[in-house]
Amino acid sequence: MTVSTVIATDGLTKRFPRVTALDQLTVEVQPGVVGLVGANGAGKSTLIKILLGLSPATSGTGRVLGLDIATEGAAIRERVGYMPEHDCLPPDVSATEFTVHVARMSGLPPAAARERTADILRHVGLYEERYRPMGGYSTGMKQRVKLAQALVHDPELVLLDEPTNGLDPVGRDDMLELIRRVHTDFGISVLVTTHLLGELERTCDHLVVIDGGKLLRSSSTASFTEATQLLAVEVTDHPEDALPDPDAAVRERLTAAGLSVRSGGSRVLLVEIAGDDTYDAVRDAVADLGLGLVRLEQRRHRVAEIFGARADADVDDTAPAGPAPAGPGPAFGPSAADHAELTGGPADAAVS
Numbered sequence: 641m642t643v644s645t646v647i648a649t650d651g652l653t654k655r656f657p658r659v660t661a662l663d664q665l666t667v668e669v670q671p672g673v674v675g676l677v678g679a680n681g682a683g684k685s686t687l688i689k690i691l692l693g694l695s696p697a698t699s700g701t702g703r704v705l706g707l708d709i710a711t712e713g714a715a716i717r718e719r720v721g722y723m724p725e726h727d728c729l730p731p732d733v734s735a736t737e738f739t740v741h742v743a744r745m746s747g748l749p750p751a752a753a754r755e756r757t758a759d760i761l762r763h764v765g766l767y768e769e770r771y772r773p774m775g776g777y778s779t780g781m782k783q784r785v786k787l788a789q790a791l792v793h794d795p796e797l798v799l800l801d802e803p804t805n806g807l808d809p810v811g812r813d814d815m816l817e818l819i820r821r822v823h824t825d826f827g828i829s830v831l832v833t834t835h836l837l838g839e840l841e842r843t844c845d846h847l848v849v850i851d852g853g854k855l856l857r858s859s860s861t862a863s864f865t866e867a868t869q870l871l872a873v874e875v876t877d878h879p880e881d882a883l884p885d886p887d888a889a890v891r892e893r894l895t896a897a898g899l900s901v902r903s904g905g906s907r908v909l910l911v912e913i914a915g916d917d918t919y920d921a922v923r924d925a926v927a928d929l930g931l932g933l934v935r936l937e938q939r940r941h942r943v944a945e946i947f948g949a950r951a952d953a954d955v956d957d958t959a960p961a962g963p964a965p966a967g968p969g970p971a972f973g974p975s976a977a978d979h980a981e982l983t984g985g986p987a988d989a990a991v992s
């Protein structure tokens with residue numbers, strides 16, 4: 641454990657009468673934006689409650705900002721902000737009243753509490769609405785208030801439990817951007833949980849993946865998404881419609897040139913990179929056939945793959961999947977794009 645380690649657990653275990661929610665979890669979190677990824681029931685919320693000193697561990701130890709979770713819970717909560725997963729906002733008070741109240745409970749004097757509330761609500765993007773009762777807020781607005789109250793006492797670390805829950809794709813992206821800025825603008829470290837595969841790839845520096853209360857993997861996001869040895873190739877139709885199946889024609893040419901080619905989903909061919917001249921071979925084949933290139937890019941691994949996602953499922957345009965190693969953990973539906981859920985079910989209907 642280094643001096644700057646924000647969270648460190650050692651053999652942390654939490655047993656409920658009928659389930660072991662955390663099982664010998666040993667993990668370290670450094671400053672930055674860290675994602676805690678796991679299916680529903682993986683133990684994410686349990687871990688957060690234990691880290692806040694709100695629930696005792698059955699065995700094992702942990703420190704948050706150097707403080708002991710077993711004996712220094714109150715000191716931890718002074719320095720850590722918490723955004724709970726579930727709706728917890730009183731419907732008949734405004735965001736301003738609520739956030740001022742939380743700030744006062746955290747020990748801020750009245751004037752400072754009001755000033756800080758105004759700043760933080762502006763930062764999360766709530767303006768005139770902040771004086772309206774929260775019962776009439778959209779889910780996105782409620783999530784923003786929950787984030788604001790976690791930040792109002794200027795913590796060193798915030799624990800955000802499923803902050804994108806219930807949001808549409810645009811709302812999710814906005815929230816993730818906001819979370820990133822919590823760290824870049826204020827220097828606050830963030831631990832953010834999600835059950836959606838791949839959601840945090842662009843937001844977090846580091847990912848901790850848990851399954852059934854056990855640590856599956858803890859490493860930098862970059863190491864999850866390193867480059868594969870596959871080129872994704874997508875070509876245009878022939879301008880005069882001279883080729884009924886341009887993809888098949890390209891595939892045939894490349895195979896004849898000794899390259900290994902397979903389908904990567906809708907209109908995408910995956911070509912194994914045999915060397916630098918693979919790029920030239922693709923370019924020449926496409927040009928010889930009178931086609932244009934829509935895309936020629938090296939694929940990157942996806943976080944989804946560690947859960948054994950289908951290799952060349954219907955990937956999205958921005959971040960296609962490479963080959964999937966056989967891995968532990970739940971399998972999930974055929975659309976292994978950014979928002980596939982870690983539930984064994986299909987991708988989140990709202991965002992697929």
Ligand SMILES: Nc1ncnc2c1ncn2[C@@H]1O[C@H](COP(=O)(O)OP(=O)(O)OP(=O)(O)O)[C@@H](O)[C@H]1O
Binds near residue numbers: 659661681
């Ligand atoms: N107070 C409790 N009593 C008994 N079992 C519990 C309690 N709290 C959590 N559990 C169980 O512990 C396991 C882990 O739950 P936890 O809420 O930590 O998971 P999670 O990863 O946060 O998932 P979710 O996002 O669905 O809440 C689950 O099987 C859950 O049913």
